[in-house]
Amino acid sequence: MKSSGSELLRLVCIYRSCTAALSTVSNFCNDFDDYLDELIQLPGKLIISGDFNIHVEDPQDPDTCKFKAVLDRHNLRQSVDSPTHIGGGTLDLVLTRSHNCDAINISNTEVHSTGTSSDHLLVKFSCTFSHELGQQRISKTGRCIKHIDISSFKEDISNSALNNPETYLNCDNAVNLYNSVLQSLLDKHAPLQEFSVSVNQSVWIDSNCQEAKRKRRKAERDSRRLKTLESKAVYNKLCKDSSIVINQTRDNYYKRKLEIAETKKDVYRTVNYLMDRDLSKTMTPSCSTDEKLCEQMKTFFHEKVETIYSNIDKQQKEDVRPDQTTPKTSNSLDKFTEITVSDLKSIFSEINKKECDEDPIPVKLLLDCFDELTPIILFIVNDSLRTDHVDAVVKSCNIHSRNLRVIGSKLNYELKRQLVHCLVFSKLDYCNSLLYGLPDYIIKKLQKVQNSCVCFLFGQWTQDYQKMGQCYSLPKASAFSSNQTENQVQDCSYCF
16 A cells, blocks of 8 residues: 555455464464565565464463564564453454554554454554545646637637737737737637646656756856856856756655565566666667668768767867957947848747747747737837837936935035936937937927926926926027026036
């Protein structure tokens, strides 16, 4: 019997007839001793019970002394203390190991009448052991993606709002539309279904292996992203550590499996599995003759070696350092260019096939319906490239502007001008050449930040907001009204 934790419990039932001609206590003790020599060596918990027909309650009985000597030699203990026969005497016994590591706790030992014509009584006892009641199963939910009719799915996409560019108001609206429509279509063609799967209790991957693999994957992502010697060293170290943990766990699992094998057949089955000795599998490629198979294998490995050598020579040529006298050319970004359909196809051809719960549809289905989804995906990518940088700059500038307003009443004009120039306009000027060619509604977001800064400088928040806010975009001669001082005009022109 196996527990839910793959622990083994052995139940042995013994009956010694006291009427048979050869059933003397001496012969029984010799046979029982030989049997225990093999039984004790097997792993797991052990319970031996049955009718021994030996009066163990009498310590002076020679037969009892012989029987107890056998139990002591094999470190077994007896747990029944009450008479188990209607005429008196403890004849029915329950034996367990006496070692703490292998012992099983026997408690609540009771003796009851059987209610039959038997002259023996019924022995009842309790022991703590979690029995495995068959293979466990858990419930999961999923979709049958492979049964989706791709042509019907594409037709529904073409008839939906995803193919109407007039509904793409902005990036956020397009993303919400993309997620909602695709999610509804997926629910229509592949609704969620509940199913049960079995849990294999003999899998040797445990929580330590999963944690080691998780750390290794994180270090691999960091190494690819950072591309530094330190991150690569950390990744190499975690690769070695995870290999050690996985190998030790696997070795312990199969070592334990070989130890608890009950028969030689179980041992050979495990060994054949580890050594891949499945006779039903074809270990060599199929070929008409052995000579042709040898020629194919020779050609395969010869081409493989040649490919390796050619790659090594190519890598060595690429690693040659360029001439230091060659002047370095610097690339500059001076204009924003939207991506085209061909660029989008190139990106999707190299896309990672992994998925997450936030994806409205699986990646494979997305690639199958790429042509139908190209308009909205192209809009989302280009609009996010146009607006994300501007939104981040505006958010950062507004935070500094609000903080300056809190202390504005305690600052003079010169200090205000310096703070605005350092905290706000330095962010607006950074990479501003990339903003060339963007729509007016995006540029107006930056203009509102500058309007707010002008109001902060001159302390006029509402009365002359439009006049002050547009001073930087007008010629210097007409930027301000005649009642402003010349110094203020010069200072404001310097700020912008």
